[in-house]
Amino acid sequence: MYRLIAAAMAAAIAFAASPATAQSYPDRPIQLMVAFPPGGSTDVAARVVAAIAEKAIGQPIVVVNKGGAGGQVGWTELVRQKPDGYYIGFINLPGMNTIIADPERQALFNIDSFIPIINQVLDPGVVWVRAESELKTFQDLVDATKKSPGTIRASTTGILSDDHLAILMYEEATNAVVRIVHLDGGATQMKETLAGNIDVSFDNVGSIVKQVKGGQVRALAVMDPERSKYLPDVPTTKELGFPTISSNSSRGIAAAKGTPAPIVAKLAEVFKKAMDDPEHVKRLDDAGLGLKVLTGDEYAKYYTELHEKAKKYTDWAKKRQQK
Numbered sequence: 001m002y003r004l005i006a007a008a009m010a011a012a013i014a015f016a017a018s019p020a021t022a023q024s025y026p027d028r029p030i031q032l033m034v035a036f037p038p039g040g041s042t043d044v045a046a047r048v049v050a051a052i053a054e055k056a057i058g059q060p061i062v063v064v065n066k067g068g069a070g071g072q073v074g075w076t077e078l079v080r081q082k083p084d085g086y087y088i089g090f091i092n093l094p095g096m097n098t099i100i101a102d103p104e105r106q107a108l109f110n111i112d113s114f115i116p117i118i119n120q121v122l123d124p125g126v127v128w129v130r131a132e133s134e135l136k137t138f139q140d141l142v143d144a145t146k147k148s149p150g151t152i153r154a155s156t157t158g159i160l161s162d163d164h165l166a167i168l169m170y171e172e173a174t175n176a177v178v179r180i181v182h183l184d185g186g187a188t189q190m191k192e193t194l195a196g197n198i199d200v201s202f203d204n205v206g207s208i209v210k211q212v213k214g215g216q217v218r219a220l221a222v223m224d225p226e227r228s229k230y231l232p233d234v235p236t237t238k239e240l241g242f243p244t245i246s247s248n249s250s251r252g253i254a255a256a257k258g259t260p261a262p263i264v265a266k267l268a269e270v271f272k273k274a275m276d277d278p279e280h281v282k283r284l285d286d287a288g289l290g291l292k293v294l295t296g297d298e299y300a301k302y303y304t305e306l307h308e309k310a311k312k313y314t315d316w317a318k319k320r321q322q323k
Contacts, residue, residue, distance in 0.1 A: 003079045023262050025085055028179075029060040032253070033089030035074025039187030040157070041206040041289060042090055042251050045121055047285045055275035057266075062077055067185055070158025072099050078214035079109045083258035085267060088117070091254045092316045094301070097310030098160035102318065105160075114254040116303040121284070122292035125166045125223035126231070126249035131193050131216055138221040138240050141200055153263060154178040155189050155198040160314060163202040166223055166247035183318040193217070204249050207229055209288025223247045232286035249307075250292065252299065268295050273278035 011296060025034060026304040032050050050061040066074035071092055081087035099105045123218055129135050135144060145152045149305045154170075156163040159182050167180055168213060183189045186207045193201045194216060196292075209230045211217040225247050227236055237245040253271060274280055275293050284291050294302055 002144060006259070017120050025266060026057060026059045027061055028086065030054075030057070032061050032063050033086045033087065034063060034065050034187040035067065035090065036065065036091065037077075037187055038065050039183045039190075040286070041121075041123065041204060042092060042186075044287055045206075045251060045289050046090055047121060048287075049100065049271065049274050049280055052277050052280050053270050056273055057270045059300035068109070069105075069209075070099065070161050070182075070184075071095050072105060075099070075114075076108050078254070081256055081258050082161045083126075083256040085255060085259055085263035088253055088255045089310045090120075090251055090266065091116070092161075093250045093306050094165070095158060095161040095249070097167070097307045098314045100307070101314035102160055106197035111304070111307050113257050115263060116299050117253045117255055117256060117295075118275070118287040119250055119266050119292060119294035119299050119302070120271075120275060121206065121249075121251045121289050123249045123251070123290055124228055125162060125202060125249070126205045126208060126251075127166075127170075127200060127202055127220045127223065127230075127237075128193075128208050128212075128235070129200050129220060131218055132196075133199070133202060133218065135220065138235070138237070141220060142174050142176060144157070144199075145174065145178050147278075149177040150179050152178045153181050153199045154256045155181045155193065155218050156182050157183060157186050157189055157203055162204075162247050162249045166202045167247065169223075169245045169247065170242075173237075173244045186213055190217075202247075206289035217257060221245075228288075228290075241258040250302075252294070262323055 034046050036042050046063050050063050054061040054190055064076045075096055078089040099107050100110050135141050154167050162181060171177055183192060186203055189201050190204060192198045205228045206216055212219050219231050221240055222228050222231060222236045223232050224236055225238050
């Protein structure tokens with residue numbers, strides 16, 4: 001699979017300069033779909049890069065939000081569009097992978113339904129609570145979930161999202177059980193947690209950096225082997241003795257299968273230039289979003305290898321749910 005995707009992307013680069021389709025594209029606005037509601041970290045990063053990229057491509061790039069079912073609504077919408085480069089979208093991994101791998105979701109798309117164009121963000125997971133919470137540390141959370149199994153309300157940003165997998169990793173590593181609450185995106189999660197309807201939330205660093213600095217929420221642990229430069233005072237799960245709790249989310253741009261190779265190459269070139277722009281780098285840094293640009297063979301390899309891992313995660317997650 002990787003070789004097929006890599007070959008297609010290589011062909012796109014090789015022929016980008018010659019076909020008339022690439023020379024005349026685009027001649028009208030481009031829609032950039034985000035498969036989650038407005039206000040989340042994917043939406044924020046999408047709007048930043050779209051505003052810069054549209055200057056280079058010469059047409060408006062309009063961000064459209066198609067939230068629902070942990071991203072499934074938006075990705076279904078993406079594959080239903082005409083593959084002409086005028087409707088592209090963000091793909092969130094491993095969230096998209098787990099939807100594909102779960103037969104109960106009955107997804108109308110698979111891994112071959114998309115052409116990965118460019119990755120923008122690699123965002124580590126984080127465990128957090130509202131500032132008023134009695135859970136002051138990660139150990140407090142462990143103690144509470146062991147003392148009262150199935151009562152601590154722990155939220156995700158969607159079923160079988162990376163946050164959901166992180167909760168299941170937490171349960172396995174601590175031998176504790178939480179009450180999982182699936183919410184529709186980061187904005188809803190923030191609202192419900194601050195309102196006191198959620199006891200602890202699992203999300204990504206970029207989603208809460210501003211709220212941590214503003215004193216609204218408290219991060220208990222970063223789910224990564226290394227501390228985040230955006231939350232340098234927050235210990236990692238590895239430091240705290242739980243190395244198996246490790247989760248991150250990547251967000252990149254993809255087109256529907258069948259999009260002409262020259263157009264894919266032009267989009268990759270334009271968005272790469274936009275992502276390298278100092279304004280984009282600074283604004284993502286200010287938002288606490290870790291920039292990780294991947295294109296060509298490198299992104300194709302990451303895309304397919306992660307999917308193989310996600311299939312294992314999904315099977316394990318469903319078994320954990322049945323216990």
